[in-house]
Amino acid sequence: xxxxxxxxxxxxxxxxxxxxxxxxxxxxxxxxxxxxxxxxxxxxxxxxxxxxxxxxxxxxxxxxxxxxxxxxxxxxxxxxxxxxxxxxxxxxxxxxxxxxxxxxxxxxxxxxxxxxxxxxxxxxxxxxxxxxxxxxxxxxxxxxxxxxxxxxxxxxxxxxxxxxxxxxxxxxxxxxxxxxxxxxxxxxxxxxxxxxxxxxxxxxxxxxxxxxxxxxxxxxxxxxxxxxxxxxxxxxxxxxxxxxxxxxxxxxxxxxxxxxxxxxxxxxxxxxxxxxxxxxxxxxxxxxxxxxxxxxxxxxxxxxxxxxxxx
Amino acid sequence: xxxxxxxxxxxxxxxxxxxxxxxxxxxxxxxxxxxxxxxxxxxxxxxxxxxxxxxxxxxxxxxxxxxxxxxxxxxxxxxxxxxxxxxxxxxxxxxxxxxxxxxxxxxxxxxxxxxxxxxxxxxxxxxxxxxxxxxxxxxxxxxxxxxxxxxxxxxxxxxxxxxxxxxxxxxxxxxxxxxxxxxxxxxxxxxxxxxxxxxxxxxxxxxxxxxxxxxxxxxxxxxxxxxxxxxxxxxxxxxxxxxxxxxxxxxxxxxxxxxxxxxxxxxxxxxxxxxxxxxxxxxxxxxxxxxxxxxxxxxxxxxxxxxxxxxxxxxxxxxxxxxxxxxxxxxxxxxxxxxxxxxxxxxxxxxxxxxxxxxxxxxxxxxxxxxxxxxxxxxxxxxxxxxxxxxxxxxxxxxxxxxxxxxxxxxxxxx
Numbered sequence: 001x002x003x004x005x006x007x008x009x010x011x012x013x014x015x016x017x018x019x020x021x022x023x024x025x026x027x028x029x030x031x032x033x034x035x036x037x038x039x040x041x042x043x044x045x046x047x048x049x050x051x052x053x054x055x056x057x058x059x060x061x062x063x064x065x066x067x068x069x070x071x072x073x074x075x076x077x078x079x080x081x082x083x084x085x086x087x088x089x090x091x092x093x094x095x096x097x098x099x100x101x102x103x104x105x106x107x108x109x110x111x112x113x114x115x116x117x118x119x120x121x122x123x124x125x126x127x128x129x130x131x132x133x134x135x136x137x138x139x140x141x142x143x144x145x146x147x148x149x150x151x152x153x154x155x156x157x158x159x160x161x162x163x164x165x166x167x168x169x170x171x172x173x174x175x176x177x178x179x180x181x182x183x184x185x186x187x188x189x190x191x192x193x194x195x196x197x198x199x200x201x202x203x204x205x206x207x208x209x210x211x212x213x214x215x216x217x218x219x220x221x222x223x224x225x226x227x228x229x230x231x232x233x234x235x236x237x238x239x240x241x242x243x244x245x246x247x248x249x250x251x252x253x254x255x256x257x258x259x260x261x262x263x264x265x266x267x268x269x270x271x272x273x274x275x276x277x278x279x280x281x282x283x284x285x286x287x288x289x290x291x292x293x294x295x296x297x298x299x300x301x302x303x304x305x306x307x308x309x310x311x
Numbered sequence: 312x313x314x315x316x317x318x319x320x321x322x323x324x325x326x327x328x329x330x331x332x333x334x335x336x337x338x339x340x341x342x343x344x345x346x347x348x349x350x351x352x353x354x355x356x357x358x359x360x361x362x363x364x365x366x367x368x369x370x371x372x373x374x375x376x377x378x379x380x381x382x383x384x385x386x387x388x389x390x391x392x393x394x395x396x397x398x399x400x401x402x403x404x405x406x407x408x409x410x411x412x413x414x415x416x417x418x419x420x421x422x423x424x425x426x427x428x429x430x431x432x433x434x435x436x437x438x439x440x441x442x443x444x445x446x447x448x449x450x451x452x453x454x455x456x457x458x459x460x461x462x463x464x465x466x467x468x469x470x471x472x473x474x475x476x477x478x479x480x481x482x483x484x485x486x487x488x489x490x491x492x493x494x495x496x497x498x499x500x501x502x503x504x505x506x507x508x509x510x511x512x513x514x515x516x517x518x519x520x521x522x523x524x525x526x527x528x529x530x531x532x533x534x535x536x537x538x539x540x541x542x543x544x545x546x547x548x549x550x551x552x553x554x555x556x557x558x559x560x561x562x563x564x565x566x567x568x569x570x571x572x573x574x575x576x577x578x579x580x581x582x583x584x585x586x587x588x589x590x591x592x593x594x595x596x597x598x599x600x601x602x603x604x605x606x607x608x609x610x611x612x613x614x615x616x617x618x619x620x621x622x623x624x625x626x627x628x629x630x631x632x633x634x635x636x637x638x639x640x641x642x643x644x645x646x647x648x649x650x651x652x653x654x655x656x657x658x659x660x661x662x663x664x665x666x667x668x669x670x671x672x673x674x675x676x677x678x679x680x681x682x683x684x685x686x687x688x689x690x691x692x693x694x695x696x697x698x699x700x701x702x703x704x705x706x707x708x709x710x711x712x713x714x715x716x717x718x719x720x721x722x723x724x725x726x
Contacts, residue, residue: 061527063705081313081530088527094520099327110319111528155524 012075014039014163014194015060020069022055022218029055030218033069037211042195044205046296047215048304053198054091056215057165061088073163085112087161091168091198093152097141101132101151104140105158112159119158126154130180145172153181157188164188167198182208202296212296214303221303230293233302238264238272240279240289247282251275255298263292316529320537321544328508328545338549342556371443373412373429374401382416383451390447402428414444482675483587490588492673494596498603498665502632505546509608510624512538513615513704522704531705535697539608595682596672602689603665607635609696616703631662638667649676658685661692 015037022030030052037043047053058064060071062078071077073086080086095104102123109119127133130150132143140148149172157164166185170178182204189195189208199205205212205226212229214222222229237255240262246254251270256263264275272291279286294302328334370391375382376398384394392414395401404410405428412430417423425448429440453462475482512535516522525534610631618624638645638657645654649671657667658681668685671677677685 058523061523063523063526078527079530080526080528081316081533086527088523090523092520092523095524096327096515096521097519103323103327107319107323108524108528110323111316113315152524 011039013037013072014041014074015043015196016070016072016075017056017060018070018072020056020059020071021067022052022059022064023067028218030059033215033218033220035213035220035223037194037196039194040189040192041210042189042197042208044209044212045196045198045215046200046202046205046212046300047221048300051215051304052218053215054167057088057167057196057198061086061165085159085162087156087158087164089153089156089164089166089169091171093149093172095140095148095152095155098139100137100139101127101143102136105151105155108155109158114159122158123154126158127151130154146174146177149173150177150180153184157184160191161188161193163194163196165196165198169197169199170201170204200300202300206296214299216303222299226296227293230296230299233294233299236266236272237292237294238266238275238289239292240264241287242279242284243287244282244284246284247278249275249278251278255294260287265294313530313533316533317537317540320529320534321541324538324541325544328541329548334545334549335552338552339556341553346556371412371429371439373414373440373443374404374410375414375416375447376401377416378418379416379420381420381451381455382447383454386450386454387447390443392443392447405429412440412443414440414447416444416448420448483589487587487589487675488673489586491592491596491669494600495666495669495673498600498607498669499636500550501546501604502607502635504549505542506607506611506628506632507625508542508545509539509611510615510628511621512542512608512612513700514618514621514624516704517616518620526705532701535612535701535704539612542608543604592672592675595677596669598686599665599668599672599682599689602686602693603669605693606661606689606696607665607693609693609700612700613696613703616700634662636666638663638670642670645670646674646676649674650678650681655681659688661688664688 013036017036018034020030020033021028033052033056045053045056055064056071059066060073060078062080076082078086096107099107102120105123105126106116106119109122110116112119114122124133124136127136132147132150135143135147140151143151153169156166164185169181169185173181185195185197185208195208197205197209209226211225212222213220214229222232224232238252241260242262243260246257246262252264252266252275254262255265266272266275272289276286276289372391373393374395375387375392376395387394395413398413398415401410401413402415405413408430413428415426417425425444427440427444429437431437432439449466453459453466456462456465473484475484516525516534525531611628614627614631615624618627641653641657644651645657645667648654654667654671654676657663658671658677664685668677668682668689672682
């Protein structure tokens, strides 16, 4: 594995998890989980509710003590006192609600190592950018939920973190502010930050993430680049536009079927040519066709839909 | 502990409390309340004096019967009295409103009460009738004795000055309790004024769901220590805010309260001269106060980390404070039998140790070895509670909206 040690001259992973196990009493939440996040990459940590994503992040950041295993940030156990530049946007949002926006941002800026002037200047510039300049002296609890989220995101990305961990970052944002948030995250990426996204928004994962990890019941269900995971789960697909009636066949399964459009799932070993010939032989008039991979949304449904159905 | 972050936390916590109008509104309401009470007392004193003066100028007219034979008719007449023989008729005359007052001096005033009937003059002024009855009888008895000095001694007694000794040195007596007793008062005020804020040291992060942001930005020990230091500073500011106006009010009105005036040098010296100060007792009192404060803080921090909301924590806070002040109910026992089993149990049990040890120290009933044990108990439990609080805060305060199970929270940490 590329992150196995210094001998292969690979850089130290931004995040490394080895043999992580977490149990609360008799309940095992995570079992033997290993993965690594490379410096500068955008990594997606995916899973249904209760699959162990947030627990993994909390253990990584020292909030929970793992039952077993090693969780390292830049090669060592995370300790905020050691000055690691890490920004974390937790799933549970919240700041000091009775204080003013600027006071809270300046406070966190100071805790992140900025001087009072730097923290104040950075905060004012950020508030200007996200349209909250007029609310600098407003108490946080007087802001709307979305506005509070913007402030919290600002606190998270203050002092240009090397590692940015975002747990459900778009939760509670409308489409406009979601775009703004993703632009801000993009900026951090372009400045070289490692980004870990814990999310259910598969379109964002497909668009932004270099690699992903799918967690199911505390175990890694899939781990690799988006394409690798798609290949591992979905195999190949064909999208066909047609007129006529699709025949029943052992060479494909209709995953999506509409009047003149269908997505056909091809088993291993079946070539698209064979399917095209079979359709033509059956009298189907093809207007167009292309090959495609299964979307992450579909993979998610496939993996966790079974779980939900069982539940 | 990161000094920069510690300073940042102290500054933030201090500013966001002290720079708010609500803080000053609450803090200054105490001296304002004291000023109002003192003003009322002074006003009441003045009114009472004026009333007494008026009473003297408005003599009571009364009838009386004297079965004892002790009442001097001349004295009674001078006081506005007329002797009658039919007591029942005289009493009825008062009921009918034709007579202001009737007094029956019984045969044996030592074992029987003097019966007084009078027309109502209000809650305070009606006391004039009893005063007249007493004055007539006392003056008559004095006249019978003949020697005015003997008569005064018989009626008023003599001033007695008591000095007691221990180990060959005079003991301070009740006045000796005042200076070391201030630490008990200080502790009580600290609990009263800072208790809720201490409880919120960890609760606030939990209620605002800011714990994870904080824990990934700084060490929780730094946060909690910073908050406690800020609270202590806020307590000092609050103490000055309360004490300074109270001192000014005392200086201005001490004369009206019947106390030596503190506004002039001689008066201040008189006030301070009444309070003996023993350095050793004061030192022990100070140490007990500090460690009691530490233990109380640690306990509230731990409670705050476990409870899901301020409301639930408030209930637990009430129980803790009640148990801490339980020794006050046994105060007489702690003072009269300071080395008894109950006193020692109270002194060495962590929750009751602060009040018991401070009270016993103030009343001179705490030996050096008992003080040592109490200090060790308070210090050890204060430190343990703080460590526990930090640990529970780290693992437990992200259990938003639910009470933390201590065993589970600590169990996670052990694995």
